[in-house]
Amino acid sequence: MLRKTRKLFLISGLLLLFVIVFGVPYLSAAEKKHLVMIDPAHGGQDTGVKITDKVGEKDITLAIALALQKELAKEGHLEIVLTRNADKEISFEERRKNISKIKPDVFLSLHINAGFGKSSTGFEIYYPGFKDITDQKKQVKDGQKDARNKYLNDSVRLAQIIQKNLDSLFPRKGRGLREAETPILEGINIPAVVVEIGFGTNPEERKKLLSTSGQSEIAKTLARGIKIFF
Numbered sequence: 223m224l225r226k227t228r229k230l231f232l233i234s235g236l237l238l239l240f241v242i243v244f245g246v247p248y249l250s251a252a253e254k255k256h257l258v259m260i261d262p263a264h265g266g267q268d269t270g271v272k273i274t275d276k277v278g279e280k281d282i283t284l285a286i287a288l289a290l291q292k293e294l295a296k297e298g299h300l301e302i303v304l305t306r307n308a309d310k311e312i313s314f315e316e317r318r319k320n321i322s323k324i325k326p327d328v329f330l331s332l333h334i335n336a337g338f339g340k341s342s343t344g345f346e347i348y349y350p351g352f353k354d355i356t357d358q359k360k361q362v363k364d365g366q367k368d369a370r371n372k373y374l375n376d377s378v379r380l381a382q383i384i385q386k387n388l389d390s391l392f393p394r395k396g397r398g399l400r401e402a403e404t405p406i407l408e409g410i411n412i413p414a415v416v417v418e419i420g421f422g423t424n425p426e427e428r429k430k431l432l433s434t435s436g437q438s439e440i441a442k443t444l445a446r447g448i449k450i451f452f
């Protein structure tokens with residue numbers, strides 16, 4: 223009997239040791255929060271596209287960003303930071319400084335589009351271009367290049383996920399993914415996309431962009447994309 227008890231002690235002791243050695247790192251990995259940075263474009267004097275006499279692009283991007291923040295905050299493992307949470311002008315440089323200081327895991331910039339006539343509709347998604355790597359005459363270390371490529375690949379993946387989700391909200395309205403130079407992100411290695419959510423110049427889309435229910439629908443769709451990305 224004594225021997226059996228000793229054996230049992232030994233086994234449970236080993237089990238405990240296993241949990242201490244291997245269990246703790248797993249636990250802390252699971253608790254690590256992903257940092258999402260949302261950028262409601264424009265603000266203050268910089269109104270962006272005029273949507274109505276009183277409402278500008280800056281108001282819609284802020285409303286959607288706040289709704290998106292609320293939606294993402296429901297996820298325990300996500301932490302959300304906004305480049306602005308009020309109607310104030312923030313310079314390009316300030317936004318850039320904040321990105322490099324906070325180093326988010328993803329960066330999502332929100333804009334509203336405008337066309338010359340009423341007929342342009344749909345969303346557009348931009349991701350940082352590969353162009354500046356190939357164009358650079360400066361020597362870039364291979365390691366840096368690899369890191370940069372990884373972030374660009376992640377940006378494309380995020381753009382594709384968001385596209386797929388927005389497709390369900392704006393059927394057949396996707397104008398595709400576009401590679402573009404994104405000066406706001408130059409030299410900052412993080413997965414990032416710029417979304418032109420819809421056209422303020424199209425009556426149907428304007429209605430959706432101006433309504434609280436439309437804004438919340440858009441926010442929920444973007445949130446779904448970000449959750450899938452992680």
Ligand SMILES: [Zn+2]
Nearest residue numbers: 263270333334
């Ligand atoms: Zn804009």
